[in-house]
Structure formats: C-alpha cells, structure tokens
Amino acid sequence: MKKKSVTIKDIAKEAGVSIATVSMIFNNKDKNISQGTRDRVMNIAKLHNYIPNSMARSLVTKRTKTLGLILPDIVNPFFPEIARGAEDKARESGYSIIICNTDDNLEQEDRYIEILTEKMVDGIIFTHSADRNNTNSGLERCRVPIILIDRDYDSDNVKGKVLIDNGEASYKGVIHLIEKGYRKITYIAGSLNTQTAKDRLKGYRKALEDNGIEFEEKYIKVGEYRSLWGMEAVTLLFEEGVDFDAIFCGNDLIAIGAMKKLKEFGKRIPEDIGIMGFDDIYMASLVEPELTTIKQPNYEMGHKAAQMLIRAIEGNEKNTESKIILETELVVRKSS
Amino acid sequence: MKKKSVTIKDIAKEAGVSIATVSMIFNNKDKNISQGTRDRVMNIAKLHNYIPNSMARSLVTKRTKTLGLILPDIVNPFFPEIARGAEDKARESGYSIIICNTDDNLEQEDRYIEILTEKMVDGIIFTHSADRNNTNSGLERCRVPIILIDRDYDSDNVKGKVLIDNGEASYKGVIHLIEKGYRKITYIAGSLNTQTAKDRLKGYRKALEDNGIEFEEKYIKVGEYRSLWGMEAVTLLFEEGVDFDAIFCGNDLIAIGAMKKLKEFGKRIPEDIGIMGFDDIYMASLVEPELTTIKQPNYEMGHKAAQMLIRAIEGNEKNTESKIILETELVVRKSS
DNA sequence: ATGAAAGCGCTAACAA
DNA sequence: TTGTTAGCGCTTTCAT
Numbered sequence: 001m002k003k004k005s006v007t008i009k010d011i012a013k014e015a016g017v018s019i020a021t022v023s024m025i026f027n028n029k030d031k032n033i034s035q036g037t038r039d040r041v042m043n044i045a046k047l048h049n050y051i052p053n054s055m056a057r058s059l060v061t062k063r064t065k066t067l068g069l070i071l072p073d074i075v076n077p078f079f080p081e082i083a084r085g086a087e088d089k090a091r092e093s094g095y096s097i098i099i100c101n102t103d104d105n106l107e108q109e110d111r112y113i114e115i116l117t118e119k120m121v122d123g124i125i126f127t128h129s130a131d132r133n134n135t136n137s138g139l140e141r142c143r144v145p146i147i148l149i150d151r152d153y154d155s156d157n158v159k160g161k162v163l164i165d166n167g168e169a170s171y172k173g174v175i176h177l178i179e180k181g182y183r184k185i186t187y188i189a190g191s192l193n194t195q196t197a198k199d200r201l202k203g204y205r206k207a208l209e210d211n212g213i214e215f216e217e218k219y220i221k222v223g224e225y226r227s228l229w230g231m232e233a234v235t236l237l238f239e240e241g242v243d244f245d246a247i248f249c250g251n252d253l254i255a256i257g258a259m260k261k262l263k264e265f266g267k268r269i270p271e272d273i274g275i276m277g278f279d280d281i282y283m284a285s286l287v288e289p290e291l292t293t294i295k296q297p298n299y300e301m302g303h304k305a306a307q308m309l310i311r312a313i314e315g316n317e318k319n320t321e322s323k324i325i326l327e328t329e330l331v332v333r334k335s336s
Numbered sequence: 337m338k339k340k341s342v343t344i345k346d347i348a349k350e351a352g353v354s355i356a357t358v359s360m361i362f363n364n365k366d367k368n369i370s371q372g373t374r375d376r377v378m379n380i381a382k383l384h385n386y387i388p389n390s391m392a393r394s395l396v397t398k399r400t401k402t403l404g405l406i407l408p409d410i411v412n413p414f415f416p417e418i419a420r421g422a423e424d425k426a427r428e429s430g431y432s433i434i435i436c437n438t439d440d441n442l443e444q445e446d447r448y449i450e451i452l453t454e455k456m457v458d459g460i461i462f463t464h465s466a467d468r469n470n471t472n473s474g475l476e477r478c479r480v481p482i483i484l485i486d487r488d489y490d491s492d493n494v495k496g497k498v499l500i501d502n503g504e505a506s507y508k509g510v511i512h513l514i515e516k517g518y519r520k521i522t523y524i525a526g527s528l529n530t531q532t533a534k535d536r537l538k539g540y541r542k543a544l545e546d547n548g549i550e551f552e553e554k555y556i557k558v559g560e561y562r563s564l565w566g567m568e569a570v571t572l573l574f575e576e577g578v579d580f581d582a583i584f585c586g587n588d589l590i591a592i593g594a595m596k597k598l599k600e601f602g603k604r605i606p607e608d609i610g611i612m613g614f615d616d617i618y619m620a621s622l623v624e625p626e627l628t629t630i631k632q633p634n635y636e637m638g639h640k641a642a643q644m645l646i647r648a649i650e651g652n653e654k655n656t657e658s659k660i661i662l663e664t665e666l667v668v669r670k671s672s
Numbered sequence: 673a674t675g676a677a678a679g680c681g682c683t684a685a686c687a688a
Numbered sequence: 689t690t691g692t693t694a695g696c697g698c699t700t701t702c703a704t
Contacts (some may be wrong), residue, residue, distance in 0.1 A: 005681095098432045396697090686692085
C-alpha cells in the first residue's frame with residue numbers, strides 16, 4: 001500500500017551529485033552551490049515528488065517541529081478556541097500540533113507526557129485542569145519545555161505561563177453588579193479546587209468587602225461548570241429561602257442554566273435578579289445574547305502560548321521563564 | 337535545556353548486555369530472554385527513566401503511530417466531537433493525532449497533506465469541506481491511506497468512508513414536517529456546493545414530490561452554515577413575501593438564527609411556523625432545547641473513521657475500500 | 673539465550 | 689563548489 005518513497009539518495013544518484021549536496025539544497029544551506037546544480041536537483045525532486053523524511057531529519061537534528069497540546073476535552077466549548085489559536089501560531093512557524101484529551105485525569109496527563117516525550121515533541125502546551133500543586137507530578141520528568149495555560153504551577157520545565165487575573169476579573173464583575181444597585185449577590189461556583197476558582201472567589205469577596213457588603217456563606221454554591229448545575233443551584237437557593245438579587249456565576253454555562261431556571265421561577269432578568277457569567281465561550285452569545293459576562297481571551301491564550309513555547313524552543317535557551325497575564329474584558333449586556 | 341536523554345545504548349551498557357537484547361525486551365519480542373536479564377534491564381531502564389525514541393524506531397519500522405486529522409475548523413461546533421471520537425479510538429490503539437485546520441481552503445489542505453506525509457503519519461482522516469471532485473487534487477499524491485468523513489470522493493488512497501445518508505435524513509425530516517400538517521416548507525440551505533448539500537436538497541424535494549406538494553424555487557435560500565445567515569434568510573423570505581409555514585434548515589446554526597428572527601417577527605413556533613434543523617451539534621440543545629433536528633452521530637463518525645483507518649494501516653493491506661453509512665436520528669422536540 | 677552488524681534517511685562536519 | 693563520512697537511536701536478521 002505505502003508506495004516506496006523516493007529518498008535523498010535516489011535524487012542524488014539521478015542528479016549525479018552527492019546526497020550532501022541534495023541535503024544542503026533542501027535545507028537552504030546552499031550559499032555555495034551552483035545555480036545549475038540546484039536547478040537540476042530541484043527539477044528531479046519535483047519530478048519524483050520527493051518529500052524529505054522528517055523522521056530521519058529529526059533523528060539527527062533533535063527537532064521534530066511538533067508540539068503537544070494537552071487539554072481536558074476538546075468537546076468542552078472552552079477549548080477549541082485555545083486549540084485553534086495554538087495551531088495557527090504553530091503552523092505559522094512551521095510546527096504541527098498533537099492533540100491530547102485528558103478528561104481531567106491526572107494519570108492520563110502523565111501518560112500523555114510520556115507519549116509526547118517518546119514522540120519527541122519539541123514542547124508542550126498544557127491546559128491542565130486538576131490542581132497539580134500537591135502532586136509529585138509527571139511534569140518533572142518531562143524533558144521538553146512546557147507552557148501552562150490558565151493554571152499556575154511551578155516546575156523546572158515550565159518555561160512560561162499564559163494566565164488571566166481571575167481575582168481582578170471577578171472583582172470587576174462584581175463591582176459592576178454592585179454599581180447597578182444589586183446588594184445580595186450570590187455566587188454559583190463551578191469548583192473550588194483550582195487556584196483559578198479560588199481566585200475568582202477571592203475577587204468576589206473583596207468586591208463585597210470593599211463596598212461594605214456583608215459576606216454570607218449561604219450565598220455560595222459550589223458544583224460543576226455545567227448549565228445543569230446552574231439550574232440546580234438556583235433551585236437550591238430558592239429552596240433554602242436565600243434572599244438574593246443577583247448571581248455571579250463561575251462560568252457562562254452555569255449562568256445560562258441559572259437564567260433558564262430563574263425564568264421558570266418567574267423572575268425577570270435583570271429587573272428582579274441580575275446575572276453575570278464568566279468566559280464568554282463560543283456560542284454563549286448565541287445561547288443568551290443578553291448575558292453580561294467576563295470575556296476570557298481564549299484564542300489569544302492559545303496563540304500566545306504557542307508563541308512563547310516556540311520562543312523557548314528556538315530561543316537562546318536562557319532560562320527566561322515568562323509569564324503573560326492577558327486582559328479580560330467585561331462584556332456588559334442586558335442581564336445585569 | 338533539553339536534558340540529554342538516555343538511550344538504549346546506555347541501558348545496554350549498564351546492564352552488561354547488547355542493545356539488541358534491550359530492544360527485544362522493550363518490544364515484547366523476548367520469548368527467549370531469561371527472566372533475570374529482563375528484570376535487570378527493566379529495572380535499570382526504570383531507574384533512568386528511559387523512554388525509547390520513537391523517531392529512531394519509526395525510521396526503521398516505517399510506522400509512526402501517528403494519524404493526521406484534517407478538518408475545516410475545530411472551533412466550528414461540528415468538529416470537536418469528531419475529533420474527540422477519533423482521538424479516543426486512536427489512543428486506544430496506541431496512536432496520536434495531529435490536528436490540522438484548513439478553513440475550507442483547498443491549498444491549505446494540500447499543504448497539510450504534504451506536511452503530514454513529511455511527518456510520516458500512518459494515515460489521514462479527512463473531513464474536507466470544499467468539493468474536491470473537480471480538482472486534480474493533492475489526495476492523489478498522498479502516500480498513506482485516507483479515510484473520508486462526511487464526504488464522498490474517490491481516489492486510490494481513499495481506503496474508507498464514513499458517511500450518513502443525507503438524502504434519506506432530509507427526506508425523513510421533511511416527511512415529519514408534512515405529517516405535522518405543514519405544506520409550504522421552505523429550505524434555508526448552507527450551501528449547494530457540496531454533495532452533502534445536494535443530497536439534502538434532493539431528499540427535501542423528494543419528500544415534497546412524494547406528497548404531491550409543488551416545489552417552488554423561491555422556497556430555497558442558499559447561504560452559509562451560520563446562524564446569522566438563518567436570520568438573514570428569514571428576513572429575505574418575509575421581504576419577498578414568500579408564503580410559508582415551515583422551514584427546513586441546512587444545519588442547527590441556521591435553524592437557531594431562523595428561530596430567533598421568526599420570534600422577532602412575532603411568529604410563534606411551532607404554531608405559526610414549524611422549524612427543523614440538522615446536525616444536533618454540541619450545545620444546540622442548550623441554545624434551543626426545543627429545536628427538532630436531525631442528529632448526526634459525530635462522535636461515532638470520528639471513532640469509526642479512526643477504526644477504519646487503523647485497520648487499513650495494520651490490516652492485511654487488501655484493497656478493501658470500505659464504506660460505512662451511519663444512522664441519523666430524527667430528534668423530535670417542540671419546534672415542529 | 674544473547675550479541676554483532678547492517679542499515680533506516682538524513683545532517684553536519686571535514687575534506688577535497 | 690561538491691563529496692566523504694560518521695553518526696542520530698533504534699530494529700532486525702543472522703550468528704553464536
């Protein structure tokens with residue numbers, strides 16, 4: 001099935017030159033190769049549809065021009081944009097991307113690091129989900145540079161981080177709710193296990209404090225980042241008789257669920273209850289065009305991560321662990 | 337930066353055996369290697385965290401255990417599930433997946449085929465968008481097996497196809513509308529360039545014919561697979577004074593846009609206008625939980641494609657070009 | 673049960 | 689300006 005591929009040797013023989021010459025021509029190291037030779041070789045190569053074997057090349061150069069992208073689940077609408085951003089930047093620089101879904105499973109993450117190492121990727125972009133902070137993780141054993149997206153974790157191999165300031169973003173969001181006149185602001189969180197989530201909570205609390213609003217434990221509901229949980233949480237709030245006039249949600253999916261349930265309860269948005277989401281994932285604006293939310297620059301995060309990674313790979317290898325904090329944007333629509 | 341990696345040679349030396357022995361042990365070709373040796377080698381390998389270099393291996397075996405996945409755009413909600421299905425199957429069989437976004441660009445597709453060939457992927461899953469039928473395309477030059485998803489195209493390298501019967505699916509959908517009592521059924525198509533689209537149109541027309549409903553050109557609006565187009569098309573229908581009582585949409589995005597616009601025009605769904613989508617993409621049910629639609633088994637398509645591909649790669653290389661037609665499902669909700 | 677040796681296709685000195 | 693050669697790390701006969 002696989003047609004026998006023509007090699008550099010075939011080309012060299014047919015052109016009557018050495019393989020070194022052909023190699024140089026194909027690597028643009030042909031400063032001093034006569035135009036005639038170059039043309040002849042090129043023609044023959046084209047004629048036989050010669051495509052260099054990058055395995056062989058990589059074996060000697062130690063570079064595969066391939067990156068790994070580890071993320072929880074490409075089906076989660078949060079990730080395709082990141083993937084796309086990364087792929088665009090990668091392609092631009094001649095790299096390809098191997099995609100790895102981990103389902104938030106730590107073992108799977110480690111497994112992938114091993115596979116990627118085996119495949120000799122030049123670097124890894126890592127959007128890990130679970131907190132690795134308390135783990136003597138596989139990251140240490142990884143031999144290539146790693147860029148972290150959306151998570152802060154320290155390790156020798158981590159050469160860069162692309163983050164957003166979750167605390168500040170939440171703070172801004174809640175401040176907006178307060179300025180709109182809401183006072184009893186509940187918080188439906190997706191989780192409290194990640195630093196991301198903790199920071200968001202912190203921002204929320206600080207906004208309340210700074211405005212002399214008393215914080216109450218019962219205002220906080222912790223579940224998952226899914227719209228179903230948004231619905232459940234609202235139900236819970238009502239069942240528990242919590243008195244609230246606004247909801248700050250851990251992400252847009254939760255917000256969408258919450259809005260739906262609020263309407264079922266006959267609440268008007270934003271007159272009765274103000275609501276705010278987080279993430280502004282693809283299609284969220286389609287689902288609830290009126291949802292006020294905090295927009296996380298996913299495409300840009302992927303793009304920047306790839307950029308940093310490639311720089312770390314190709315750069316002068318100085319240990320410049322860099323950290324970019326991207327701006328979030330408060331997108332105010334009609335829900336608050 | 338890149339730590340010097342330990343090689344099979346290091347292990348062999350330390351274990352006091354030949355590299356051939358180590359190699360055999362790692363490839364489970366160790367029928368006749370003493371348990372003692374095996375254990376010793378394994379321990380030393382573990383100790384030094386030895387990870388075989390798959391470049392070197394591939395160079396001799398001609399197998400990279402890597403597949404290419406070419407698709408228009410991972411951000412389009414149609415594709416993540418396909419990608420995930422493919423990745424799951426691939427991983428299960430020890431393969432990785434390189435992802436390639438082409439933006440429906442033929443040149444980009446060809447470019448990727450070249451890159452993937454260079455990287456020596458073992459096969460390619462191809463969800464191409466534009467019609468390749470009239471093109472002396474790069475597919476011919478590809479050296480590895482290809483599985484097509486959702487598109488029918490013939491070429492030597494195409495070892496399999498995963499399709500749905502678009503004509504039949506549309507037919508079923510429109511029949512449903514007719515049974516519900518709708519008679520003036522318009523069709524907002526996303527395109528008419530692809531075979532897929534042509535088949536869907538054919539199914540639509542046949543359903544009308546079979547029920548003695550006259551087909552009218554003005555019933556058909558052709559645009560793009562986006563919700564914005566759904567909105568525009570509805571506006572157009574009204575502006576042109578087309579008399580209709582139902583809309584069959586090229587995909588769910590279009591349907592969602594159409595519904596939104598219909599509501600703006602004060603139409604009740606399904607009392608005034610019945611509506612039906614196609615695809616049942618992720619989140620579509622969130623956006624419009626009541627949208628009646630035709631569910632395309634995306635995850636399964638990706639999964640099956642990877643399965644066929646791996647079989648073609650590892651199989652006995654008989655030229656069994658296979659073709660699977662997956663079942664669509666009519667998901668009836670409240671919009672029709 | 674194990675080792676020696678010949679490559680896989682290519683790059684990168686170093687020669688010429 | 690071009691050719692020779694020594695590997696890169698591994699698999700795979702063929703010997704032993």
